[in-house]
Amino acid sequence: MVSHRSFPYVMAFLMPFIICVVICIGNGVYPFGDNCILHIDMYHQYCPFFTEFLHKLRTGGSLQYSWNLGLGSDFVSLYAYYLASPLNFLIVLCPKHYVIEFMTILVLAKIALCGLTFFLFLKYHFHLIGKDSKLHKNQVIPALVFSTAYALSGFVAAYSWDIMWMDCILLFPLIMVGLEKLVREQKPGLYFVTLALSVFANYYISIMICIFLVFYFILLFFTQKGGKLKAFLRFAWYSLLAGSVSMVLLLPEIAVLSASGSAEDSFPKTLEWYFSVIAELGRAAAVTTSYTGNDHWPNLYAGAFTLVLVWLYVLNRRISWKEKVPRMLMLVFFLVSFADNQLDYIWHGMHFPQALPGRQSFLYIFVLLVMGFATIRKWKGTRRWHIIIAVLAALTLMVLSGYYGDELVTEYMAVVITMLFILVYGILLLLLKIAPKKMRIALREAAFCVAIAELAVNMAVTGLGVTSRVAYTDKQGYYEDLLQQAKEDNRNDGFYRVEDSGRKTKNDDSLYGYRSATIFSSLMNLDVSHLFQSLYMEGGKNFYCYNGASPLPSAMFSVKYMLSSNPVDESPLRTLVGSSNGNYLYRNNYCLPLGYMMSEKAIKGWESSMLDRIGSLNSLAQQLGAKGDMLYPATCTQSQAAGDTTIDISEDGYYYADYVTCNADSLTVSRDDGWTQQYGKTTHRYLLDLGECKAGTKVHITNLNAETIEYHVYRLNFKAMCTAYETLSEQTMSLEKMTDRRIVGSIDVRQAGRLILSVPADEGWSLYVDGKKTKIKPFADALIGVHLKEGTHKIELRYTTPGVQIGAAISIAALLLFLFSMWIRYKIRGKYGEKMHQHRRTDVQ
Template identity: 30%
Template sequence: METREDRGKLNRSTFVLEKDRRFTWNRKSLSIVAFLFPFLVLASVYAVCQTFPFGQRHILTVDLFHQYAPFLQLMRDKILSGGSFFYSLTSGLGVSFYALFAYYLASPLNLILLLLPASFLTEGIFLITLIKVGLMGFTFFQFLQVSYKRKGVLAVAFSTFYALSGYTIAYSWNIMWLDTLILLPVVVLALVRLMRDGKWLLFPISVTLLIVTNYYSAFFACIFVVLYFPILLIRCTEGEPFRRKLLVTGKVIALVALSVGLSAILLYPTFLSLALTSASGDAFPKTFELIGKPLTYLGQMFPFLQPTVRSGAPNLYCGLPVVFLLPVYFLSTRIRLREKILNGVLLLFLFLSFEINFLNFLWHGMHYPNQLPYRYSFVVIFLLLTITYDGLRSTREFRPTELGLLGVCLMFVAPVVIALDSEIKTAPWTSWGTVIFILLYTIIFSSFRAQSYKRRIQVNLLLTVMLLEVTLSTFSGIYHIGENEFYGSREGYSSGRVVASIREAVRQTKLMDEDKSFYRIEVKPHKTSNDPALYGLNGLSLFASSAPKAPVTFFKNAGYKNNGINSYQYRGATLFCDSLFRIKYVIARDTLPYEDNERTITLGNSHVTVYKNDNVFPLGFVAKPSLADYKSYYGNPFETQSDLADAMMGETLHLFSELKAERPDDRDVHLSTSSNSKYRFTRPDGVSDWVIELEWKAERSGPHYLNLDISSFDVEKASVEVNGNPITLDKKVKWISEIGSLVEGDDVKLFIQPSESVDSGSFNVHLASLDMISLTHLKDFTHERALSVIDMKEDQLYGSISCPEDGVLFFSFPYDPGWVVKVDGKQVDIETVDDAFLAIPVSAGEHKVFMYFRPVGYGIGLRITCVAAGVFFLLIMVLLIRKRRARKRAEEKFFFFDDDHDTEMKEDEEADDQVEEQSSSATAEP
């Protein structure tokens, strides 16, 4: 019969079985969740925002729209077509693709685009972004697990805060920076393993990947790791002798040097190419400036803010628990005082870097960033989350009243800071949303010491609230970016009928072109600042941080759309410059608002029309020696272009002729001029709705162009009328506007309507006509002295030329020191035209010309990388040999003890047999 005791034993046994069957998270499953949660949260938020395939929008905004996506398409085209990775003829008349690749395209995840057709470019970028954000959560989770050796589900929440921080949401469109946020936790994790466990292999691999995937943002991460190193060294070698600490430091320095060597093939040529960009000329700040915004930094840690994109305070949001747990960490008695002091000093230094202009300048690589301030703020987020995760366990040290008082203070401080600081960009729900979540965290943290609640319930409740907060904050941030920066329609970008028509027009134009020689093609009106890269054209437009500064300056002086830093666009072109730069075809998306009788229509459908320019010059030709002395200047683009034509011919052509403006007699606007181009105006008394008007009359037939600069005052609208047909002008236009082919006697009228707040001001205007006879004469001159191209690839050219006299062989390629030119087998020095274009001095006679492109420093970088790779291989071989020897010694030791054990067992068995025999004998005796 079963007793009461037996039943008790059975019940206890049953209870144990039920407990064993309860689901528990292990490290592998939590790692998957750490990846999936930020991935799915961001995907869900974009789905709500109608991103394809959940709608018809894409996630491309700001520079992802204008730069990164077109360059990703360019890389995809190069890989699939086998193009050169050194140089590209697609963008900017020709540009170092190696420099583009190093800054924008080195992430291995970009290879995902090869799996998708070109029409799904935006969706491929969407998928890459989601994967990168998921990997950020995954790697930060691994870092927390390895560094603190804890098995807890709350690490998933902290990793999600890292992956969906305010920095990530604000700059997720800077898709190449996200690789650094993925790899920073890996580098620090590898550093911990190296110092604490002696495992070194992951460290050089992770540092090399960090540098190679994006050297720019890696610079911020590397500075942070250097600053964080002493803290890690003290924590990971606690109690170790000084000699051990010194040995670890030496290993780290050696492995960092090895990593730099492994990345030299990309890093060294890129470093040299930066000398050509606008970023290389920034001067160190001359005066000390203190911004003085400590409350702003606190406010930037609150959720539901509008992300800082173009200007404003640093993006520091990484979860409200950080604000709550930061004082807990520094007041905790569990955490060593020395560690708290070092972390506090580092955190203070990082905040002072926001405050002090000297430090901010140094953090940005001795450069003043063009918008996008405080680009290194992600390292502050990393440190904040690391500190507060360590302080999480210390909440049980404090009484509920103490934590409750902290929460009440935060509930009062948060709305006050938000209300008082205008620098903080809030939403209508920011204040009350922040207070509600502070209240929830106060209740949960205060209950940690209560014995009436199970620990599992408290943790799960905290996890739920943390994940809810980051989800809502992510939605708020993406919503604000969509409102402020705009997420456009995927139709017309890389997919749709217009895009398909452009690609088909490019294909058919290539088949129809008669001479089959190299030419360029452009699109108007533009879609992005890099349309040639987006659509696979050989064009002029370029917007890239790695763009050389000299061509930008030339195109600015020549009247093209530019930003004066790293961009020039196919807006402001004249037929002369189209001919000089061999832009043979123009694809018009829409019907042109003006007549173009100088180009002929070759193709067209209901979406696009293709215009052909029959006046293009050769790719290379011998100009007069005077071209080497040509210098462009800013002010009058028509004179700048005319001077260039004169320098090429060595004589005065009068290529452009300016027209004199006339004022209508019935206008009350006070308008005066001291020259034929600069005008000053004053608002008429008692008039609110007023317009400035100028008139011209065409003096000869041909293409006419208007250059208007009204950037010094606010304008409601500006337009020009040609024989009554209106052409709308950009309100901030400073470049040339084409107004079409005019006939002698045609009327041109300019209308400028200033804003209501403008009472007076000034503007510059030039109207000029192009002399087609002079252009034809110039075309004939260049073709008579043309380079005959025998063979041409993207990064090399071979041809022959017959020079009637000494001159300058001009190429319509931007100058780059990576070009190597040989004339008749001998390398020659390269000259430049206006520091912007490639030119070679040649003598009279027949010559063979061969030129090729290799990034400056590529050979040296390659050799350094090969040496470093050899050293790395030897280190791995030594590691494997040591492991093999250690395993062999372990096996020998095992067999040694096993043999001893067998011998002892055998001796015991023999002794037992003897005893049994003796016993048997004794028993048998009578």
């Protein structure tokens, strides 16, 4: 049974939770249908990373490094960036095939906890507890509406799938309570614990929280009647300790991010306005589509009632201007920050976000809701004419935002619906002012129902998007079978990687549990991506991918097996090994071990001759001894039509193609012999594999954009490719032992050169040659390399996450300093209390 006193808190949690559960049921989320709430990065990153995390926890694998993340990747930094919520350790209780459901429960629970923590903030900040230690009855219903509005805000609707952010969103109201306790009551405990948890869970959103805390502390500082210096020292000290506690994760994360694409941004030198503030206000409209694109539009929805209440806040006679002005300025500052590129850069941690804009909008929503609730608390300071003016002002802003805004971003229908809600709230508020006292309870309940209904409808329309769970998981069992067949086919013959020609995500290796040459992560080594691009493979700011791999690069990255749904993909390059329910396993006939030798002359010659990408591939083969081009232009006829290009093959051979220009994000290659292959993200520009073609074969390359595309077609020179491959395979490393953090092997070097390992040259690796620590000499700045002289050498690689040891020491020291500070505080308060007690006894005597 729920006690009467705890009932409001339970409702603050249950109201958003029940709304979200009902939405999930309506959307057919498993087990109520065949869908799941995997969306954007939750689909492409979190589910694979959670699966890899579960695998490590279950098998006892190292949490410092993973081979199931591209060519290999630091795991501490990945954990810090994507998985650091303490709640995530509960996944160890989850069956492997229900990771999606575990994540779904986490999302719904965190949304619900947002409602509870905001309710707790309102209770403390507005002193809702009466002298009888009970919540003021007439404030519980409004507080539940506002806490639900925080939990179902536009930010949450747009980004609830971003699990790594939601811990910070739910902790933020408690951090604010802690800050007020720190300043006003000299109690640092809650502030330290909640801020430390926030920074630990996700440093990125915590940066925005910390910026806001500075502003809010300044506000508290100037409204503090005494002890300002001590308040400043407490704020600085406990903020420093809270941030330092997470150094065990932050230092590794900083080290790894410095080598990633995230480190490329620099402060914008010129001011730029993305859009007008008036147009931006339209993003506060109800049922307007959540925006996650690249055009910087924030998600500002917090309930249409806040658009009226914010004006009533300004007009309210019982709220002092000393309270109004800084909060109104804060709102204006946020609106300007969303629209200004320099402020936007600062808010996002000295970084321009790649899509998912306005990530600090939850702070704006928090301030707006607090101002709205203050208006309700001081309801007697509102006059009837205030309501009329507030409604007219809100309607005017909606009309102007619709007129000056972008219809593709803020739909006109959303503006109209919001205006209708504003009118309804205006009528209800007027009735609350003029109606007899007996009717006011019914009117308050009606307003409560309308507000909750509005919030629920908005969440149903704009949040918790779904995709097919069946389509996401359909290959799981079959791939497990094929991966076992690959293991048996390899027969312990050294290290190998696996790739998937029809991958669902760029993190399928983590999802299914195999080593690959593909990754999508903000922590990816950017130099590896550049190497992939120079080999005409797919690469970008936060990903590199096997797409575009020709035989020589494929061999260099040790990709031995291919998963495919294509039954007719055998060729001189690959051999069919096995199948499982329409899915096939092929063995690449050209594959190198983890380590192989290349002459310094060849490396220098290739690195200095890289021009266009085809030229780069040919140069590499020629430096390795090939005579002539490995890929040379083929004589083919082409006919282009809207959405379809036909290539007539004139002679037998293995063919590739690239395009002159292409805006289509997906291309489908099909031959008249039944072979077909779909290529995604083709705007990233990589080499298209047309397969083995006979003379007279017609190859069709189609796109859904009805775009007319011209292609360059190349034929593979097998002799040149084989010559280059054989040069690399002459001197290879024998792998003797390999764990998550250690590689041991030996090599007999007959001709001095550089040993190259297809392992990213990340900072954490230490290399030992014949027992002596040796400096790594990276290949193309991307892969681990070391120069070796003639003779037999013992090679050992050891990995330690950069910064983790120093970070752990700082974290422990910060925690001890916090405990020491609390002990000192306890002792001082104890002595002060004892002196006060003695004074009282003296007075009595």
